[in-house]
Amino acid sequence: MKILNLLYPERCPACDTVIPFGRRGFCAECAAHPALIKEPVCMKCGRPVEKQKEYCEDCEGTKRNYDGGRFAFSYASVSAGVYRFKYMNRRAYAKTYARVINDELGGWIRSLNAKALIPVPLHKKRLIARGYNQSKILADEISALTGIPVADKCVDRVINTAPQKLFNRKQRLINVKKAFIVRENVVKLDTVIIVDDIFTTGSTIDSLAGVLKESGVKRVYFLTVTAAGT
Ligand SMILES: [Zn+2]
Numbered sequence: 001m002k003i004l005n006l007l008y009p010e011r012c013p014a015c016d017t018v019i020p021f022g023r024r025g026f027c028a029e030c031a032a033h034p035a036l037i038k039e040p041v042c043m044k045c046g047r048p049v050e051k052q053k054e055y056c057e058d059c060e061g062t063k064r065n066y067d068g069g070r071f072a073f074s075y076a077s078v079s080a081g082v083y084r085f086k087y088m089n090r091r092a093y094a095k096t097y098a099r100v101i102n103d104e105l106g107g108w109i110r111s112l113n114a115k116a117l118i119p120v121p122l123h124k125k126r127l128i129a130r131g132y133n134q135s136k137i138l139a140d141e142i143s144a145l146t147g148i149p150v151a152d153k154c155v156d157r158v159i160n161t162a163p164q165k166l167f168n169r170k171q172r173l174i175n176v177k178k179a180f181i182v183r184e185n186v187v188k189l190d191t192v193i194i195v196d197d198i199f200t201t202g203s204t205i206d207s208l209a210g211v212l213k214e215s216g217v218k219r220v221y222f223l224t225v226t227a228a229g230t
Pocket residue numbers: 012013014015016017026027028029030031
């Protein structure tokens with residue numbers, strides 16, 4: 001255990017500083033400025049809104065396949081960390097992300113009565129190249145805290161979409177359309193929560209929510225670490 005800790009020291013998921021042995025979570029500096037998302041938030045996408053508003057400008061009057069979603073951190077505070085989590089093998093961040101998500105959003109999560117957490121799948125080729133699916137790792141940690149099982153076999157990514165960051169909004173929607181296919185009977189799941197690292201335009205999550213609903217899931221929500229533009 002000690003050797004493992006030397007090889008993989010606990011690091012702050014915001015700034016990547018090594019945390020003193022025996023401590024966990026954010027470094028003292030980042031913990032002093034936790035940039036958490038506070039209510040009121042948009043009922044669809046979880047972005048902060050003005051007090052009297054139910055929906056943000058983006059969601060007002062726009063049809064979505066998902067029923068709602070939440071995230072815990074402001075983008076500015078964790079975007080560099082989430083990049084390392086996703087591309088630089090900082091899988092251990094998931095524990096801290098999950099703990100904060102559970103602390104901040106546990107009440108909302110429980111109120112949904114979800115039957116499963118569904119991590120956004122990676123295409124096989126990309127999974128092999130990266131070695132892990134960061135959304136699955138995050139979903140496992142959230143599952144350990146909430147008791148909601150992870151269902152990661154029921155849907156596959158069948159098209160190896162180009163990274164979303166290369167596209168503008170309209171292109172993103174086309175890029176992820178029909179990227180997913182449901183492999184199992186998901187009707188019994190009834191209500192599910194999609195888990196992903198970042199909510200960017202929401203097109204990936206919306207596309208996945210769409211195929212799940214076509215397959216008989218009644219309510220689809222999402223949980224992410226953060227959302228662009230917050
Ligand atoms: Zn830090």
